[in-house]
Amino acid sequence: xxxxxxxxxxxxxxxxxxxxxxxxxxxxxxxxxxxxxxxxxxxxxxxxxxxxxxxxxxxxxxxxxxxxxxxxxxxxxxxxxxxxxxxxxxxxxxxxxxxxxxxxxxxxxxxxxxxxxxxxxxxxxxxxxxxxxxxxxxxxxxxxxxxxxxxxxxxxxxxxxxxxxxxxxxxxxxxxxxxxxxxxxxxxxxxxxxxxxxxxxxxxxxxxxxxxxxxxxxxxxxxxxxxxxxxxxxxxxxxxxxxxxxxxxxxxxxxxxxxxxxxxxxxxxxxxxxxxxxxxxxxxxxxxxxxxxxxxxxxxxxxxxxxxxxxx
Amino acid sequence: xxxxxxxxxxxxxxxxxxxxxxxxxxxxxxxxxxxxxxxxxxxxxxxxxxxxxxxxxxxxxxxxxxxxxxxxxxxxxxxxxxxxxxxxxxxxxxxxxxxxxxxxxxxxxxxxxxxxxxxxxxxxxxxxxxxxxxxxxxxxxxxxxxxxxxxxxxxxxxxxxxxxxxxxxxxxxxxxxxxxxxxxxxxxxxxxxxxxxxxxxxxxxxxxxxxxxxxxxxxxxxxxxxxxxxxxxxxxxxxxxxxxxxxxxxxxxxxxxxxxxxxxxxxxxxxxxxxxxxxxxxxxxxxxxxxxxxxxxxxxxxxxxxxxxxxxxxxxxxxxxxxxxxxxxxxxxxxxxxxxxxxxxxxxxxxxxxxxxxxxxxxxxxxxxxxxxxxxxxxxxxxxxxxxxxxxxxxxxxxxxxxxxxxxxxxxxxxxxxxxxxxxxxxxxxxxxxxxxxxxxxxxxxxxxxxxxxxxxxxxxxxxxxxxxxxxxxxxxxxxxxxxxxxx
Numbered sequence: 107x108x109x110x111x112x113x114x115x116x117x118x119x120x121x122x123x124x125x126x127x128x129x130x131x132x133x134x135x136x137x138x139x140x141x142x143x144x145x146x147x148x149x150x151x152x153x154x155x156x157x158x159x160x161x162x163x164x165x166x167x168x169x170x171x172x173x174x175x176x177x178x179x180x181x182x183x184x185x186x187x188x189x190x191x192x193x194x195x196x197x198x199x200x201x202x203x204x205x206x207x208x209x210x211x212x213x214x215x216x217x218x219x220x221x222x223x224x225x226x227x228x229x230x231x232x233x234x235x236x237x238x239x240x241x242x243x244x245x246x247x248x249x250x251x252x253x254x255x256x257x258x259x260x261x262x263x264x265x266x267x268x269x270x271x272x273x274x275x276x277x278x279x280x281x282x283x284x285x286x287x288x289x290x291x292x293x294x295x296x297x298x299x300x301x302x303x304x305x306x307x308x309x310x311x312x313x314x315x316x317x318x319x320x321x322x323x324x325x326x327x328x329x330x331x332x333x334x335x336x337x338x339x340x341x342x343x344x345x346x347x348x349x350x351x352x353x354x355x356x357x358x359x360x361x362x363x364x365x366x367x368x369x370x371x372x373x374x375x376x377x378x379x380x381x382x383x384x385x386x387x388x389x390x391x392x393x394x395x396x397x398x399x400x401x402x403x404x405x406x407x408x409x410x411x412x413x414x415x416x417x418x
Numbered sequence: 419x420x421x422x423x424x425x426x427x428x429x430x431x432x433x434x435x436x437x438x439x440x441x442x443x444x445x446x447x448x449x450x451x452x453x454x455x456x457x458x459x460x461x462x463x464x465x466x467x468x469x470x471x472x473x474x475x476x477x478x479x480x481x482x483x484x485x486x487x488x489x490x491x492x493x494x495x496x497x498x499x500x501x502x503x504x505x506x507x508x509x510x511x512x513x514x515x516x517x518x519x520x521x522x523x524x525x526x527x528x529x530x531x532x533x534x535x536x537x538x539x540x541x542x543x544x545x546x547x548x549x550x551x552x553x554x555x556x557x558x559x560x561x562x563x564x565x566x567x568x569x570x571x572x573x574x575x576x577x578x579x580x581x582x583x584x585x586x587x588x589x590x591x592x593x594x595x596x597x598x599x600x601x602x603x604x605x606x607x608x609x610x611x612x613x614x615x616x617x618x619x620x621x622x623x624x625x626x627x628x629x630x631x632x633x634x635x636x637x638x639x640x641x642x643x644x645x646x647x648x649x650x651x652x653x654x655x656x657x658x659x660x661x662x663x664x665x666x667x668x669x670x671x672x673x674x675x676x677x678x679x680x681x682x683x684x685x686x687x688x689x690x691x692x693x694x695x696x697x698x699x700x701x702x703x704x705x706x707x708x709x710x711x712x713x714x715x716x717x718x719x720x721x722x723x724x725x726x727x728x729x730x731x732x733x734x735x736x737x738x739x740x741x742x743x744x745x746x747x748x749x750x751x752x753x754x755x756x757x758x759x760x761x762x763x764x765x766x767x768x769x770x771x772x773x774x775x776x777x778x779x780x781x782x783x784x785x786x787x788x789x790x791x792x793x794x795x796x797x798x799x800x801x802x803x804x805x806x807x808x809x810x811x812x813x814x815x816x817x818x819x820x821x822x823x824x825x826x827x828x829x830x831x832x833x834x835x836x837x838x839x840x841x842x843x844x845x846x847x848x849x850x851x852x853x854x855x856x857x858x859x860x861x862x863x864x865x866x867x868x869x870x871x872x873x874x875x876x877x878x879x880x881x882x883x884x885x886x887x888x889x890x891x892x893x894x895x896x897x898x899x900x901x902x903x904x905x906x
Contacts, residue, residue, distance in 0.1 A: 129699065129700055130697070130698070130699040130700075130851045131699050131701075131702065132698075132699035132702040132703075132851075132871050134871070134872065135699065135702035135705060135706065135871060135872060136699075136701075136702055138705075139702070139705050145543060145547075145754070146437065146754075146755055147437075147440035147754040147755055148437060148438070148440075149437075149438045149439075149440050150438040151438050152435065152436060152437045152438040153438070155435055156435065159435075338701045345737075369435075373435055374745045378434050378435060381435060
């Protein structure tokens with residue numbers, strides 16, 4: 107007896123009127139909408155609230171070959187108390203490091219609410235055999251990572267082997283156990299917004315808790331239109347299944363103004379429910395100091411020199 | 419974690435993010451208490467005046483002149499006198515003046531944008547990002563044609579007509595002024611322009627740009643007033659009438675000018691079809707629907723006021739549209755975060771209310787997102803009607819407000835048939851990812867402009883105008899020069 111091919115979860119054929127499962131993105135229009143939203147003028151209390159939220163959602167990141175326990179320890183102190191002179195400034199959400207530095211981070215962050223995220227799965231290229239990637243994840247989890255940032259196999263994706271991409275995410279999710287899984291699409295290698303949408307839906311269907319734009323290792327990482335495409339995919343999944351998937355833009359977000367533009371987009375696309383570190387993260391290394399500078403300006407009325415903020 | 423770090427104290431997190439008001443300051447605009455008529459490079463006073471107000475709170479802004487028939491004749495005479503030397507200037511010299519006007523408009527754009535929003539009610543983000551840049555672009559564009567007319571119309575000896583009488587509407591006051599004045603002057607005509615009764619202020623401020631640009635006296639004359647002033651201009655000794663406004667008034671003008679030898683172009687109403695196919699980029703199409711009807715509170719002759727959705731995606735489109743509407747920010751036009759501003763006048767508000775009541779009575783289902791409208795001023799919440807039949811008034815008559823009627827279709831043929839089934843034909847929109855279908859539709863839609871995967875986009879190089887009762891003649895592009903020229 108002939109049987110219909112089994113479709114991955116979330117890709118079943120529609121029984122009722124609904125939008126096309128994958129759908130398309132119009133480049134001109136999505137860039138236009140992103141540019142419009144970027145013009146929102148956020149002032150006074152609303153600005154302070156947004157800046158504090160940006161800090162609470164921040165994944166403070168260092169992913170360098172030259173990372174050392176000393177560097178990570180300094181970053182952890184920054185993560186817990188970004189501005190030692192102002193106790194009202196909240197902690198960041200997490201710090202994001204390579205697996206070898208997880209123990210250092212765990213130790214320094216013990217007792218705080220700051221999570222430890224680790225990249226894994228042959229970051230940043232993902233071009234290794236699956237068992238190596240799984241082992242990478244298992245090790246990171248065993249060393250105490252609360253969150254795993256994996257990369258998808260772009261080589262497989264771009265050659266149309268979507269099932270391979272899908273299966274890998276499913277297996278990595280299993281290996282994560284209780285750790286949260288963020289799936290990095292590396293959008294600057296995907297080439298089109300259509301591909302970004304396709305990869306987003308794939309990653310969510312395969313069980314990703316978050317979808318993330320970039321590794322931060324390539325130019326042209328997170329952009330406002332790319333985030334908008336991903337947020338719309340998250341919205342579609344939520345509307346159809348009720349499941350809430352998180353969003354993390356990463357790479358290239360350096361100014362407080364830019365961070366607020368990202369938050370405005372989330373606010374006006376997914377609504378206030380997503381404005382929490384549980385569902386939204388900003389991956390950044392140099393953003394926090396600019397936010398601190400803006401916060402102090404809002405509170406004191408004057409800009410202070412960069413020398414008053416620690417470089418960690 | 420160190421002890422010091424443990425002591426950190428967190429401020430409580432509020433539940434919702436409310437944007438603080440971000441009003442654009444009105445200090446940049448200096449209004450006179452009373453304005454006269456700008457005729458022959460001078461300000462002339464009149465006997466009668468009327469107040470012009472801010473629709474956001476009905477506060478009076480200034481007194482403007484009510485031009486009588488004699489005043490209009492006076493202005494036409496001034497334009498006639500200026501025509502002799504202006505039309506004989508080399509095109510390259512006329513171009514210099516137009517370039518100068520364009521530059522001054524760009525330089526003073528914030529001042530103009532604030533005044534446009536104050537007097538007209540449209541959101542500052544639109545007057546700042548759309549009206550002003552486009553108005554300056556029109557002057558830049560037509561300045562470029564002024565010395566190239568022989569090349570633009572080879573072997574046809576283009577000559578200016580003389581004096582052009584121009585009557586413009588209240589929805590894009592300065593932009594419509596630019597659409598009218600720039601090509602007329604580039605062609606070598608002089609003009610008498612009458613701004614709309616409710617929105618005269620940017621046209622009056624434009625007189626200061628004319629002065630700054632040292633345009634010869636009488637080349638541009640501005641007469642303000644009500645409908646009777648417009649009627650007097652139509653009756654006067656002008657060589658051409660260019661009118662943008664309602665179809666009813668357009669018909670009256672055409673009747674009046676029949677057999678008079680005066681040239682006429684009319685840009686009138688519309689009831690545009692925005693057609694959404696099931697293979698479209700859905701979220702962008704929803705954005706386009708919103709932009710098509712809620713842009714400038716729907717006070718747009720080419721607004722996409724009839725939405726045709728393919729039945730196979732009717733429910734998701736309507737759901738997404740309603741959800742999107744809840745994020746529209748309705749309020750003070752001068753707040754930089756406002757998406758939908760004030761209705762232009764009490765008269766227009768009453769017309770919208772009447773048609774919306776008719777829609778409810780006829781059996782259409784109404785949806786309005788929850789939004790708190792200011793107590794003073796003229797406001798109408800963004801509205802969408804579903805369950806609309808082709809025969810309902812809201813599907814046939816131009817509402818000219820933030821009111822959308824949703825209808826459905828099954829096949830491309832049916833979409834074309836329903837879209838064309840209207841006395842109007844100004845614009846249409848098509849949303850599909852299929853390029854061949856866009857071309858197929860554009861060939862069959864009886865509309866002056868067909869937008870594909872976008873809506874309400876304007877450019878000085880692109881001709882704009884209607885079919886059927888949406889008028890005739892084109893504005894913009896080289897086509898927009900022709901109505902201001904005589905050919906041998």
